[in-house]
Amino acid sequence: MHLSPDQLVFWQHGPLKLNATIAFTWGLMLILAVGSKLITRTLSLGPERSRWQDLLEIIVTGIEQQIEAVGLSRPRKYLPFLGTLFLFLATAALCTIIPGYEPPTASLSTTAALALCVLVAVPLFGILEQGLGSYLASYLKPTFIMLPFNIISEFSRTLALAVRLFGNMMSGSMIVAILLTITPFIFPLVMTLLGLLTGIVQAYIFSILAAVYIAAATRASELEQERGPAPAP
Amino acid sequence: MLIDWFTVGAQALNFLILVWLLKRFLYQPVLNAISVREQRIGMQLADAASKQAAATKERDEFERNNREFDAQRAALLAQASEQARAEHQRLLEQAHKDAEALRLRLADLLRSEQQLLSAEVARRTRDQVLAIARKVLADLATASLEDSMARVFVERIRALSGADRKLLTSATEAAAGALVVRSAFELPAQQRTAIEQALSEIGASVSRLNYETVPGLISGLELHASGRKLAWSVADYLGALEKSVGDILGSASTPAAAAPASGASQ
Known part of the structure; x- marks a missing residue:
């Protein structure tokens, strides 16, 4: 029994190692990339389309609409980052129905890596959108006294993102593993179904929060009133 | 840890690679496909709208033309009807006119035919009557008849009115005027004397009295003086008879001629 798939190391050479987290991530990447490539290889431009193309279009346009609903007026600019976040997390959660699979998101290293990506992406998009000076000036609003608090807020919410996702995904796997030893019938199945739901919800929450942070950074002047307490489900 | x-x-790093991979293989192709499709749909909609506009325009044009054609057809029809009616009226009037002319011509023909017929009848009647009368009078022409005629003639001379007597007198007195007594037969001396005596009684001069025998006079006598004539002859009576017969025939043919005229005017 191990708490994180990081602890399941397949190969190690010095600091380099191949653990379950990285291996399953590669697997997911392979599924997503190859699946997308296979489907988009024969995209139809006319009114007659395959079901898989319909599925991809629904997913992509759905994500696009969600990003727009958060307040980002040009969703296609943020679609690759935010869409990939959601697709990776959702696929990682959905694959928990495969026996022997360990979701890479059950590793704090993965969630921390994703949270760090968000931490870097938020100021990056903010600077790209409104310029370096204007973005840095947003840390001094409403007054310069707020500067340390704003900086702390940036890091604390990144930590919250990482820990929230990790906790949910890890606990799901852990609960199923523990229940299997106690009541091996029926109940673990229900908890697995619940875990699927929780995983999709967490993927949605993570992506939406990242979108909200980016929206706050890119439209700081309009949204600074709403930035006070960070939303925490 | x-x-x-x-x-x-x-x-x-994996995540960033995945972002690149999905952007390359998922988002761009799908979004491009959607954009192209939307563009095509937009073009098709625009095309359909333009076609519909063109169709609407053509339909309006067609309906307008239809209305014009209908109006023109109705006008032409009305004009043709009017012309046909006028032509009908004209032909009818022409026919009436022709019928009237024909009727008049027929009536004229009939009338002339009747006149010819009546003239022929009268002529033949007269001829027959005269022939009979001549035959009868010739058969009866004896001294006593001639005597009677002379006596009647004398009485006539004596019965002349005052104006006639004056005319006769003035005629005998004129140098150029010579009295001529014409008779169908040779007057005997006794009758000549009676005539001369009667003339003398009314004041006429008998110095230049001549006697002529004209066989055409049928049992009669005539006194000619300067273009004036006093006569008594059976021919006068026959003329009166002829006139009377002519009158009878004329009055009989008038209703017959009037009947077709009233029939043709209907």
């Missing part, structure tokens, strides 16, 4: 920093770095 829950966090393995090598794994964190590897996962971050």
Whole structure:
């Protein structure tokens, strides 16, 4: 029994190692990339389309609409980052129905890596959108006294993102593993179904929060009133 | 330790690679396909709208033309009807006129035919009557008849009115005027004397009295003086008879001629 798939190391050479987290991530990447490539290889431009193309279009346009609903007026600019976040997390959660699979998101290293990506992406998009000076000036609003608090807020919410996702995904796997030893019938199945739901919800929450942070950074002047307490489900 | 920093770095790198992969293989192709399709749909809609506008325009044009054609057809029809009616009226009047002319011509023909017929009848009647009368009078022409005629003639001379007597007298007195007594037969001396005596009684001069025998006079006598004539002859009576017969025939043919005229005017 191990708490994180990081602890399941397949190969190690010095600091380099191949653990379950990285291996399953590669697997997911392979599924997503190859699946997308296979489907988009024969995209139809006319009114007659395959079901898989319909599925991809629904997913992509759905994500696009969600990003727009958060307040980002040009969703296609943020679609690759935010869409990939959601697709990776959702696929990682959905694959928990495969026996022997360990979701890479059950590793704090993965969630921390994703949270760090968000931490870097938020100021990056903010600077790209409104310029370096204007973005840095947003840390001094409403007054310069707020500067340390704003900086702390940036890091604390990144930590919250990482820990929230990790906790949910890890606990799901852990609960199923523990229940299997106690009541091996029926109940673990229900908890697995619940875990699927929780995983999709967490993927949605993570992506939406990242979108909200980016929206706050890119439209700081309009949204600074709403930035006070960070939303925490 | 829950966090393995090598794994964190590897996962971050993995995530960025995945972002690139999905952008390359998922988002761009799908969004491009959607854009192209939307563009095509938009073009098709625009095309359909333009076609519909053109169709609407053509339909309006067609309806307008139809209305014009209908109006023109109705006008032409009305004009043709009017012309036909006028032509009908004209032909009818022409026919009436022709019928009237024909009727008049027929009536004229009939009338002339009747006149010819009546003239023929009268002529033949007269001829017959005269022939009979001549035959009868010739058969009866004896001295006593001639005597009677002379006596009647004398009485006539004596019965002349005052104006006639004056005319006769003035005629005998004129140098150029010579009295001529014409008779169908040779007057005997006794009758000549009676005539001369009667003339003398009314004051006429008998010095230049001549006697002529004209066989055409049928049992009669005539006194000619300067273009004036006093006569008594059976021919006068026959003339009166002829006139009377002519009158009778004329009055009989008038209703017959009037009947077709009234029939043709209907």
